Amino acid sequence: SSDGSTEEKTLAIIKPDGLLGNYTERIKNVIMDSGFSILRETITQLDEERASTFYAEHSSKSFFSSLIKYMTSGPVLVIVLQKKNAVADWRTVIGPTDAVKAKVTHPNSIRAMCGLDLEKNCVHGSDSLQSAQREISFFFGEISSGELVGMHDEL
């Protein structure tokens, strides 16, 4: 866990509905306005195997097959964010999992802006520092601690 005083990295994903709905620019504006640095980004199309590995912790849930179908329905934009307290702060910025509830309780959150429902919630955020490290290596391998390469892969 974090006391908010050290630099952290976290993984953001703009999910297929977010990318297709042209929310990328608006989401990046929120990222910048909230004080995050973008360390890496890449667009990728997940296949069933990679999506299932990424979401392995949900494999026994009733919504798993639907989640995998959703996350493989189109390309996703995967972003490594850095700032102090990045993991918790990014989850605050994106809002609650259920975008329908987010529109009521967190109207300024990203999921309120572009999410549709409990499943199609537009964006991902790592739920802990440990998850962030696993998820970042899943997409990018190891990133050296001092690295800040900017937006070279931008759409």
Ligand SMILES: Nc1ncnc2c1ncn2[C@@H]1O[C@@H]2COP(=O)(O)O[C@H]2[C@H]1O
């Ligand atoms: N009860 C649910 N029904 C359908 N999809 C869900 C449910 N709970 C979580 N999800 C989806 O599973 C995803 C797990 O990662 P996220 O929290 O980023 O976003 C979640 C939703 O997209």
